[in-house]
Amino acid sequence: MTTRHGWLGWFGRDSWTRPRARRYVIVAVGLFLVQWGLVTRAVVAGTTSGDRESQSLVPLLSPNLSLVEQDAVTAAFHDAVRRIDEYSSCRALFDDLVVDGRRALAKSFYEPAAEPRVKLLCNRYRAAAISVVNGDRVFLCRRFNRLTPTGKVAVLIHEALHGAGLSEAPLDPEAQTAAEITSMVKLACSISRR
Ligand SMILES: [Zn+2]
Numbered sequence: 001m002t003t004r005h006g007w008l009g010w011f012g013r014d015s016w017t018r019p020r021a022r023r024y025v026i027v028a029v030g031l032f033l034v035q036w037g038l039v040t041r042a043v044v045a046g047t048t049s050g051d052r053e054s055q056s057l058v059p060l061l062s063p064n065l066s067l068v069e070q071d072a073v074t075a076a077f078h079d080a081v082r083r084i085d086e087y088s089s090c091r092a093l094f095d096d097l098v099v100d101g102r103r104a105l106a107k108s109f110y111e112p113a114a115e116p117r118v119k120l121l122c123n124r125y126r127a128a129a130i131s132v133v134n135g136d137r138v139f140l141c142r143r144f145n146r147l148t149p150t151g152k153v154a155v156l157i158h159e160a161l162h163g164a165g166l167s168e169a170p171l172d173p174e175a176q177t178a179a180e181i182t183s184m185v186k187l188a189c190s191i192s193r194r
Contacts (some may be wrong), residue, residue, distance in 0.1 A: 052104035057081050058104060062111035069145065073110050076152035080105055083189040085154065099164035108160055113139040121129050131159045150191050157185045
């Protein structure tokens with residue numbers, strides 16, 4: 001997970017990325033029944049949902065998102081925060097990266113995948129969202145809008161994990177694929193596989 005890769009050759013230098021960001025990570029929408037055994041992870045001691053106010057966190061939204069998109073992301077964001085609060089297995093995904101899950105979500109900046117090369121990645125990988133390992137920006141592809149509400153929640157948590165440092169295959173051959181990460185998120189955060 002600490003392995004670093006250079007830019008994708010065909011992607012080249014790019015102005016919207018950050019210097020720290022070395023790899024583009026892709027979210028595929030496919031649902032795969034991959035078991036990761038995360039439900040058996042040790043319970044993380046600490047706060048319960050009652051101790052935290054999931055509504056106090058608000059998503060960072062680009063004004064370039066439509067109002068419908070902003071509403072959808074906001075709803076998914078609150079659901080994601082609630083699941084991180086409620087399920088220790090969901091929190092543990094972030095704990096493993098030594099990052100607070102709420103903080104990872106709170107720093108995510110959601111914007112449309114408007115830039116041509118980001119759009120290209122959306123199409124190339126049939127992605128719902130594009131983000132960068134250790135980055136804050138989450139580019140929402142058009143496919144995101146077609147996901148179910150819980151599918152959107154899984155994508156937001158998936159992207160927040162990238163923001164927290166989780167890499168992805170094939171850019172990191174040792175990492176899980178996008179579909180595997182999404183599957184892991186759904187299992188750990190008790191998101192139905194629809
Ligand atoms: Zn991904």
